Amino acid sequence: MNTGIIIGIIVAVILIAALIVLGIMLSRRRRISLTDRPTTQVVDGSKPQVDRSGGYKAGSGFSFSQGGTALAEPPKPAQPKPAQPKPAQPPVQPPVQPPVERTEVDGQPGVGDDASVPRDSAQRPIADVALPDIEAPDLEVPDLEAPESIEEQAPAQPADTTSTAPSGADLDVTTPEATAETAPAPEPYVAEVPDTAGAAEVETETAAETAPVPELVEPVEVPDTPESATSVVEREEIAPTAGRLGRLRGRLARSQGAIGKSVLGLLGAGDLDEDSWEEIEDTLVMADLGTASTTAVVEKLRTELATSNVRTADEARALLRRVLVEQLHPELDRSVRALPHAAGPAVVLIVGVNGTGKTTTTGKLARVLVADGRRVLLGAADTFRAAAADQLHTWGERVGADVVRGKEGADPASVAFDAVDKGIENGVDVVMIDTAGRLHTKTGLMDELGKVKRVVEKKAPVDEVLLVLDATVGQNGLTQARVFAEVVDITGVVLTKLDGTAKGGIVFHVQEALGVPVKLVGLGEGADDLAPFEPEAFVDALL
């Protein structure tokens, strides 16, 4: 054999070996062979324990900021206005799936349920209310359409809403100390609710024409000086916010795995063909992510898998985590604008469909603020449900916050206005206004909500409008969110009852569709079961 042949054979062998190695590498890259993550962890160094926490643990305390609004506030360069979140793709709204028909059978609240689900107390009828003229030349009011049905017929009410005399008769300013002495139980509602048959369904136009401001009840005498109270209602000790967040672990246990396990399972099934990707899409849609978020997540996953070197379960999990966290826009400002201005208190409006947890959230948030040393005043502008003001009053007592309340059937805008007025007068840091449950199907109520905000803005800028959504209603929540966004400019979402759902995808959907960040999450009925929303912690709970 001559040398040439030998060299040729060697080269051929090397080439074949190189091709084999290359083939193995390519095949490994295409196939994701996942190995299970250890399910136990050593907690105390000696005893392995299974972590059943569900994973959600807010890593930090609540973040509060000062609102920047259109009202004449002295510019504060040191505290830049928080960036307003922008919709990722405003023109391309994902198609909204029709809301699931909900009835009282399943016991869960939903849009339109006010008509079918009786709550725990009588509701006042939807009444047209005459409100102060909202034209305020010195204010920049958001471009809300003036509700024609009520607005047009409002009699020439004095535009000067600083006059609180008429509404003051409807109001009841309570302090925990004061009521302890003179009112052992919360003042009962003594309002005469018009009991005309079917009144709840009727827009009482004539009422508005004849009664500029509803004067439904006699004012309740409340001592206006704390000195008159000799005993003080015992307030609950409020745990420091930082420490108590750790107790929220485990509340999301039911959500764990809904997305993670199935998607990771598919990713680990080997080469992903179109059917597999479709299945991943279906899984994400089923978890309420919505079409836009699902498409974005799947596209990112496909791109990343094609270019990165994902071969293990941990690598696949890390990739999925990163993609989901990115989709939740961690860059959005999630601080609650509840810090006072130089000129007055911050004003926070709590809105949402009935039963979603508005009053509970108002109380929980007030508790956090009080724990942080803030003086809080609560405005019970939910005059629709009889027990709502009592519920808020109880929260006020628990956390040590004054409550301004109206009589049943009182004008909610008037109550809200007077709450802010009182807040300014008392020098509080935050006024939180709890509003009545709203139905997007009831134009009158939605109009009323718009008016609440506009009337309040005559007195002080509204820094934060928190929409409370029930995580368990899924897609229906988005339908609600859109309607509310049209009536009042929502600045943040509170997603309640996350402890009661196996789906967390609605967070993606709401943010994508509205461009409004989820700022807080409700993880139970307890007073401390409110946590700041953190994308990373939330995704960890999902996977």
Ligand SMILES: Nc1nc2c(ncn2[C@@H]2O[C@H](COP(=O)(O)OP(=O)(O)OP(=O)(O)O)[C@@H](O)[C@H]2O)c(=O)[nH]1
């Ligand atoms: N499991 C759970 N329950 C919650 C949460 N938030 C509120 N709830 C419960 O939901 C129910 C309704 O809460 P409310 O605060 O009365 O709801 P609302 O929106 O004020 O209701 P309306 O006054 O009728 O408009 C109450 O039983 C609350 O305890 C939460 O995060 N998790």
